[in-house]
Amino acid sequence: MKRMTASYRGKKGFPPGTLTHVGTIYEEKIRVRQTSFDPAGADSRDLERWQDLLPFRNDRAVAWIEINGIHDVRAIEEIGRHFSIHPLVLEDILNTTQRPKFEEFDDYLFLVAKVPFAQHPSESAVGSAQTVLKTNHRVEISFEQVSLLFGKDWVISLTERDQTLFDPVRERLLTGKGRLRGQGADYLAYALLDVIVDQFFVVLEDLGDAIEFLDEELVRRPGPNLLRQIHAFKRQLMYLHKTVWPVREIIGAFERCGSRFCSSETGPYLRDAYDHIIQAIDTVETYRDLISGMLDIYLSSISYRLNEVMKVLTIISTLFIPLTFIAGVYGMNFEYMPELKWQYGYYGVWSIMILVTLGMLRYFRRKKWL
DSSP: OOOOEEEEGGGGOTTTOHHHHHHHHSSSHHHHHHEEETTTTTEEESSSSSSSSSOOOOOOEEEEEEEEEOOOOHHHHHHHHHHHHHHHHHHHHHBOOOOEEEEESSSEEEEEEEEEEEETTTHHHSSSSHHHHHHHOEEEEEEEEEEEEEEESSHHHSSSOOOOOTTHEEEEEETTTTTTTTTHHHHHHHHHHHHHHHHHHHHHHHHHHHHHHHHHHHHHHOOOHHHHHHHHHHOOOOOHHHHHHHHHHHHHHHTTOTTTOOOTTTTHHHHHHHHHHHHHHHHHHHHHHHHHHHHHHHHHHHHHHHHHHHHHHHHHHHHHHHHHHHHHHSSSSSOOGGGOOOOOHHHHHHHHHHHHHHHHHHHHHTOOOO
């Protein structure tokens, strides 16, 4: 997969509404898929070229257009012109650093959200994510931008690359599972937004397993590597908090947009999604508190370990103080010392040294210093 990055510097000095892609280029060309459905059935087809989408035709009640890859400025401009999308909206779609938001226009609604994806550095070499978590507690989170546009009978989803994020929704449409076919574009937009909310829980589950593993390692053997991992988790949770919090505003604004875009039947489902995103926010806050607590535990463990080392060294030094004194006394070069001429003087001095050492060890143990 070819990956390049388009810098934000290319937009400097241009007037508002100038279309310039900012972000990572994942695909060499964009991919377009059209899925149309009504209560009687659904059909889906991949378009060989994005030009085949124009002129747009919909033989059923609702059409869902998936655009995977947004780096082709000309394609986004032409599609936006065909659906009468405001240039400022197209500018936000092309700018992958855009903050998540929700906007209401006369004929359509527009929302931008950031979707997290958890990646394990050695997943490809080891196997599944669960296997990786048993051998490696590192989890790297990447974020991709997803834009949704929907009107009365159409929905357009735009993602940075071709991915399987919305495959479950398409499968439900084609197989007739659930109530998607019998609903309008607003319910389809809710279903796509609900997938985004569920993706947060998938990432949070991986993060929770990794944090639990990290907590166990922290108690057993704290070290500089764990400290780096704690800081990495803290940074990732900060970014995750910045992306999950605006989704709450998006769902709330979607629910309040009125009957012109949102039917009364979709309202309860939006409120349910709102509850789920609140739960995700609470989980992120909990993990942030856990990581902050881990940092305190790490510092306390390192301090305790240092104190233990200093205690052992202090005890060893204390034991050698009287022995050094005795050796110093009998190492003096005086000619007349009573013990120097004694036949068993050498063994006597050793006995005194051993008795002094054992006595001090017994005293330390009685004081519970050992």
